[in-house]
Amino acid sequence: MFLDPNYIRDRIRTVPDWPQAGVMFRDITPLLQDAKTFRALIDMFVYRYMGQRLDLVAGIDARGFILASVVAYELNLGFVPVRKKGKLPFASITEEYALEYGSAAVEMHADAVRPGQRVLLMDDLVATGGTLLAGAKLLQRLGANVVEAAAIVDLPSLGGGDRIRASGLDLYAVCAFPD
Numbered sequence: 001m002f003l004d005p006n007y008i009r010d011r012i013r014t015v016p017d018w019p020q021a022g023v024m025f026r027d028i029t030p031l032l033q034d035a036k037t038f039r040a041l042i043d044m045f046v047y048r049y050m051g052q053r054l055d056l057v058a059g060i061d062a063r064g065f066i067l068a069s070v071v072a073y074e075l076n077l078g079f080v081p082v083r084k085k086g087k088l089p090f091a092s093i094t095e096e097y098a099l100e101y102g103s104a105a106v107e108m109h110a111d112a113v114r115p116g117q118r119v120l121l122m123d124d125l126v127a128t129g130g131t132l133l134a135g136a137k138l139l140q141r142l143g144a145n146v147v148e149a150a151a152i153v154d155l156p157s158l159g160g161g162d163r164i165r166a167s168g169l170d171l172y173a174v175c176a177f178p179d
């Protein structure tokens, strides 16, 4: 029961018109706040990846950090942050991208991964797919092999999942909100 995607989906709150009119914001905080659903969620990722050959888990600022660091710890792997622009102290590389509501840029330290390392890339949600694609691009520019992109939620009506798969990157999302 706890590893049923509907159990996860049912604990995501929808907030209409936030942060701007027309956006149905899928809020994962109730899911994280409940000990059982948080553990069930993390376990779904851990069971999926525990048999796979991985070197690192990368997480996207900010909500991807919540997942990726715990999953990395559980899989006995290191964690790498993909940060919003201007936050990293050391030599960094940058990718700009468009969002459902605006534009942004993400960065990684230039020494965050070594060429050939196998990396799982995590974020909370796929809307247009721009954020995960930008994160994957950073990893690929550093020579990493992005084994899969993973998220809690896909919003298929915004086309991000298709965009990610069309780029050649595998995507796993625990659940989807079709409307």
Ligand SMILES: O=P(O)(O)OC[C@H]1O[C@H](OP(=O)(O)OP(=O)(O)O)[C@H](O)[C@@H]1O
Binding pocket: 060, 061, 062, 063, 064, 098, 099, 100, 104, 123, 124, 125, 126, 127, 128, 129, 130, 131, 132, 160
């Ligand atoms: O698929 P996309 O269209 O790229 O959208 C998904 C991204 O949008 C949200 O983050 P947001 O940029 O709102 O930043 P936050 O984590 O700082 O709230 C979400 O956490 C994803 O990172």
Ligand SMILES: Nc1ncnc2[nH]cnc12
Binding pocket: 023, 024, 025, 026, 027, 100, 101, 125, 127, 155
């Ligand atoms: N609809 C949405 N809900 C939550 N986070 C998002 N990021 C981009 N679109 C979003």
